Amino acid sequence: MLQNDFEYGESSVRIIPLGGLGEVGMNMMVVETDDDMLVIDCGVQFPEYNTPGIERVIPNMEYVRKHRERVRAVLVTHGHLDHIGGLPHLMRFVDAPIYAPRLAAEMIRRELKKSGGRNMANVQVNSVRLERDYRFGEFNVQWIGVCHSIPDSCSIYLDTPQGGILHSGDFKFDNEPMLGLPTDYQALSEIGQRGVRLLLSDSTNAEDEDLAFGPYRCGRALPSNRRSKRTSDHRQFFDPDRPGSDGRRCRVRAR
Numbered sequence: 563m564l565q566n567d568f569e570y571g572e573s574s575v576r577i578i579p580l581g582g583l584g585e586v587g588m589n590m591m592v593v594e595t596d597d598d599m600l601v602i603d604c605g606v607q608f609p610e611y612n613t614p615g616i617e618r619v620i621p622n623m624e625y626v627r628k629h630r631e632r633v634r635a636v637l638v639t640h641g642h643l644d645h646i647g648g649l650p651h652l653m654r655f656v657d658a659p660i661y662a663p664r665l666a667a668e669m670i671r672r673e674l675k676k677s678g679g680r681n682m683a684n685v686q687v688n689s690v691r692l693e694r695d696y697r698f699g700e701f702n703v704q705w706i707g708v709c710h711s712i713p714d715s716c717s718i719y720l721d722t723p724q725g726g727i728l729h730s731g732d733f734k735f736d737n738e739p740m741l742g743l744p745t746d747y748q749a750l751s752e753i754g755q756r757g758v759r760l761l762l763s764d765s766t767n768a769e770d771e772d773l774a775f776g777p778y779r780c781g782r783a784l785p786s787n788r789r790s791k792r793t794s795d796h797r798q799f800f801d802p803d804r805p806g807s808d809g810r811r812c813r814v815r816a817r
């Protein structure tokens with residue numbers, strides 16, 4: 563049950579998506595008050611067949627650049643490139659620490675190093691602990707473990723002057739994950755008790771009916787003579803015509 567018993571503060575809170583809505587990839591969002599700004603994720607988009615010569619597309623970061631002195635932290639949900647791949651560009655002009663789950667933090671350090679930028683060695687990349695709150699300006703922030711196709715994925719809960727905001731990140735409810743842990747339902751429930759005034763959640767192909775199978779079930783459904791490396795290396799099987807709730811649907815073909 564939601565308990566919307568916040569005492570709202572004076573500051574208004576603005577949420578500004580800079581990428582990742584209505585499109586796949588390039589996830590980036592700003593949550594801010596007049597004094598403090600947080601950036602959530604900063605990813606890339608991969609080129610389409612009709613954009614030859616372009617290797618990666620990054621969000622338009624001009625708004626953040628203009629107000630960079632207000633950025634208190636860059637918060638990361640997980641280590642997929644469509645959530646961290648734009649960080650080397652952002653950190654050229656943002657002087658604030660990055661906070662990310664442990665695996666994502668390691669991948670970010672690698673991305674920054676690879677980018678070879680002169681100032682990248684000075685960027686502070688912190689691994690977060692899930693059970694604690696972090697304070698950034700007017701925001702209290704907590705990471706919550708969720709299941710996804712990469713371990714160490716998180717939702718982010720922001721306690722703001724205008725109440726609780728839950729940014730779901732990429733997630734699925736798969737209780738038989740092949741990688742990482744199931745979503746932390748207990749932590750989500752506790753967040754619900756603290757109060758969520760706004761849920762930001764995006765689900766690819768959510769309008770499709772039926773449940774999607776997790777990759778574990780796909781593996782089990784394969785005939786044993788086909789259940790070799792293909793399933794053990796965690797590859798998933800897709801049916802592009804009938805994607806499921808995470809954009810993917812089990813496809814099993816016996817020939």
Ligand SMILES: [Zn+2]
Nearest residue numbers: 640642710732
């Ligand atoms: Zn992802």
